[in-house]
Every structure is written in C-alpha cells, then in structure tokens.
Amino acid sequence: MPVDAAGALAAAPRVREIAWDHKDVQLYHLGIGAGRPATDPGELRYTLESRLHVLPSFATVAGGGVPGVIGALSVPGVDVDLAHVLHGGQRLRLHRPAVPVRGRATASSRVVAVYDKGSAAVLVLRTEVADADGPLWTEEAEVFVRGEGGWGGERGPSGRPSPPPAEPADHVVERAVRQDQALLYRLSGDWNPLHADPEFAPRAGFERPVLHGLCTYGAALKAVVDTLLDGDVTRVREYRTRFAGVVYPGETLRVRMWRGPGVDGAGAGETVETGETAETWEARVAVSAVERGDAPVLADTVVRYG
Numbered sequence: 001m002p003v004d005a006a007g008a009l010a011a012a013p014r015v016r017e018i019a020w021d022h023k024d025v026q027l028y029h030l031g032i033g034a035g036r037p038a039t040d041p042g043e044l045r046y047t048l049e050s051r052l053h054v055l056p057s058f059a060t061v062a063g064g065g066v067p068g069v070i071g072a073l074s075v076p077g078v079d080v081d082l083a084h085v086l087h088g089g090q091r092l093r094l095h096r097p098a099v100p101v102r103g104r105a106t107a108s109s110r111v112v113a114v115y116d117k118g119s120a121a122v123l124v125l126r127t128e129v130a131d132a133d134g135p136l137w138t139e140e141a142e143v144f145v146r147g148e149g150g151w152g153g154e155r156g157p158s159g160r161p162s163p164p165p166a167e168p169a170d171h172v173v174e175r176a177v178r179q180d181q182a183l184l185y186r187l188s189g190d191w192n193p194l195h196a197d198p199e200f201a202p203r204a205g206f207e208r209p210v211l212h213g214l215c216t217y218g219a220a221l222k223a224v225v226d227t228l229l230d231g232d233v234t235r236v237r238e239y240r241t242r243f244a245g246v247v248y249p250g251e252t253l254r255v256r257m258w259r260g261p262g263v264d265g266a267g268a269g270e271t272v273e274t275g276e277t278a279e280t281w282e283a284r285v286a287v288s289a290v291e292r293g294d295a296p297v298l299a300d301t302v303v304r305y306g
Contacts, residue, residue, distance in 0.1 A: 005114035007077025018063020031185035032218035089142035115156030161299030164286035169256035244299035
C-alpha cells in the first residue's frame with residue numbers, strides 16, 4: 001500500500017534550518033498579486049523595502065524549500081504519484097504579532113494524522129517554526145491522495161465544505177489574477193508542474209495549469225487585511241481554509257467577508273504570546289471565481305484577528 005499510515009505517523013520529525021530576507025518577502029507579495037497600482041501607498045507596504053510589512057501567509061513559503069503539500073509526500077511510509085495529490089486545506093497560527101522581515105529559524109515537520117476516506121487518503125502535516133526567541137508560527141497542510149484510501153483506518157473529520165453564511169456579506173471585493181500569476185508565484189518555491197506545464201495538467205485532471213491554492217490563500221488574506229484591518233498585518237492571529245475548487249490564471253477572485261466576535265473558544269481577553277490581552281474578532285470569508293458563475297474556490301475560511 002503506497003500510504004502506510006503507521007509508518008508515516010511514527011516517522012521522526014523532519015528538521016531544517018530556514019532563512020529569509022526582504023527580497024523573499026517582496027517576491028512572495030508580488031506572487032500573490034500585490035503592487036497594483038504600483039505607487040499606491042497601501043501596496044507599497046508590501047513591495048517597498050523601506051516600509052515593508054509581512055503578510056502572515058508568507059509563513060507558508062518562508063525559507064524556500066518544498067511547501068507542506070509536497071513535504072508530506074517525502075515522509076517515510078508515503079510513496080504516491082504527484083498527479084494524484086490535492087491540497088485539501090491549510091491552517092496557520094501566529095505566535096507573535098508579526099512575521100519578521102528577515103529571520104533565521106528552525107522548522108520541524110511531521111505527519112500528525114492520516115485518515116482513510118475510502119476513495120482517498122488524507123495526511124495532515126504540521127510544521128512548527130521557532131527562532132532564538134521562541135515560537136514564531138505553526139502551520140498545518142491537509143493533503144488528499146486520490147485512490148489511496150480503503151484500508152479501514154479512521155475517517156477523521158468531514159471534508160465536505162460548509163456553505164457560506166446566508167446573510168449578505170459585510171464586504172465584497174474583487175481581485176484580478178494575472179495570466180502569469182502562477183509563473184511568478186512558483187518562484188517562491190512551489191515548482192509543482194501542475195501550475196506551469198500544460199502537458200502535465202491533464203494528468204492531474206485539469207484542462208490547463210491552475211493557480212497554486214496557496215497563492216489564492218495569500219491573495220484572500222491580503223484582501224481581508226486591506227479591507228477589514230486597514231492594512232495592519234500585525235492584527236492577524238490565525239488563518240484557515242479549505243480548498244474547494246481551482247483558479248485558472250486570468251480569472252477574477254470574488255472575496256466575500258462577514259465579520260463578528262471570536263468564537264470556538266476565542267474571544268475577548270485571549271492571551272497572546274506577547275503576554276498582552278486583546279479582544280479577538282473573526283472574519284468568515286468565501287472566495288469564488290467570477291467568470292465561472294461564482295464557482296467556490298476557498299470555503300470554511302476564517303481569519304481571527306485582534
């Protein structure tokens with residue numbers, strides 16, 4: 001069996017040293033669509049080194065190397081065809097108010113769950129990142145491997161996305177995706193040919209290359225930060241999503257946002273890593289592709305912020 005659940009769970013953590021600087025941050029921001037218009041003061045926060053602020057989703061590419069969805073496939077007990085792999089979801093929790101513009105840290109990754117969905121296996125890869133001053137962030141990538149389920153293992157939580165709130169969104173913004181967006185984003189480290197090679201894409205079931213899910217993930221967070229948080233990246237505490245569909249370069253993202261108080265155990269008075277207490281709020285987000293009848297792209301998306 002290509003996915004050995006016991007072997008994957010028992011494998012020792014993969015530990016590596018990572019480093020990044022302002023050039024990596026700027027490249028990532030350009031890769032998710034920042035810098036339009038190029039002279040807009042709000043965009044210069046993402047593109048100009050003298051006033052640079054780091055969007056927290058940069059954590060998914062910090063230090064380069066393979067992204068979590070690919071890293072999960074290099075774990076002992078996992079031997080699968082990349083064409084059968086889909087990124088199911090992503091979760092990020094910040095342990096400090098801001099990701100540094102430059103840094104050096106240790107990243108420790110391990111598979112923390114393997115689920116049997118019958119027609120697919122699902123692996124959850126958790127990565128803990130810390131520097132000399134302590135924890136920086138924790139991220140989890142949920143990876144679907146088609147055709148590798150059916151061994152009788154635990155099914156795990158439901159993978160079926162929930163519908164967005166029924167009431168009208170508090171804010172709706174649209175963001176155009178460049179034709180070359182995937183080619184630019186992949187320079188941050190995700191070289192999966194699905195996002196660039198028109199001969200590979202049909203092997204994975206797509207008519208042409210698709211945008212990286214984590215590129216959409218970053219673009220959606222930027223829309224929320226710019227719209228709800230006045231561009232203040234330090235207010236983001238946690239960000240999670242399920243990938244409900246694909247985006248093709250050249251399409252338009254419609255980002256709908258509903259804001260409210262923190263739930264699920266979070267709320268006023270939560271203590272953050274700095275020792276401060278702050279009221280925590282929550283934005284529920286739904287992202288769709290405008291040109292395909294608002295086809296869902298990101299679902300069950302939540303941004304928690306202070």
